C-alpha cells in the first residue's frame with residue numbers, strides 16, 4: 223500500500239491572517255457557531271486582541287490555528303486550537319501547542335491554562351505537552 227506523504231507544514235507567529243481563511247478552517251471542523259459564523263471584522267478583532275496567534279500552513283493553505291489570551295505577566299489561556307481534519311494525527315496539534323507554550327515561557331509568563339474536553343484523549347494530548355490536570359471546577363457565565 224502506498225504511504226501518504228506527510229505534508230511539510232510551516233508554523234507562523236503572526237496575527238496577519240485573512241479572516242476568510244480562519245473561518246474556513248473552523249468550518250472544516252464542523253463547527254458552525256462562533257468563529258465559523260463571525261464577520262471578518264469580528265475575526266480581525268479576535269486576532270488583534272489575542273496575546274499570541276500561531277498558524278500552520280501547507281503552502282498557501284491554512285491548516286492549523288492556535289491562540290492564547292493573556293495578561294502578559296502571570297498567566298495565559300489556550301483559547302483556540304484547531305487542526306484541519308485532513309492534517310490530524312500527524313503531530314501538528316502537538317507542535318502548535320508546544321510552540322505556543324514555549325513562546326509564552328520565553329515571554330516569562332509562568333502559567334498556561336487549557337480547557338480540554340472530558341475524556342482520555344484530551345488528557346493524553348495535553349499531558350504530552352507538559353500540562354497536568356487540575357482538580358478545579360470551571361465556572362462559566364454565558365452572556366448569550
Ligand SMILES: CC(C)(COP(=O)(O)OP(=O)(O)OC[C@H]1O[C@@H](n2cnc3c(N)ncnc32)[C@H](O)[C@@H]1OP(=O)(O)O)[C@@H](O)C(=O)NCCC(=O)NCCS
Pocket residue numbers: 251303304305306309310311312313314315316317337338339342343344345346347
Ligand atoms: C485536538 C486536535 C487539535 C489535535 O490535532 P492533531 O494534529 O490530530 O494532534 P496530534 O497529531 O498532535 O495528536 C493526535 C492526538 O490528538 C488527541 N485528540 C483527538 N481529539 C482530541 C480532542 N477533541 N481534544 C484533545 N485531544 C484530542 C488524541 O489523543 C490523538 O492521539 P492519538 O493519535 O494517540 O489518538 C484536533 O483533533 C482538532 O482540531 N480537533 C477539533 C478541535 C478541538 O477539539 N480542539 C480543542 C482541543 S481541547
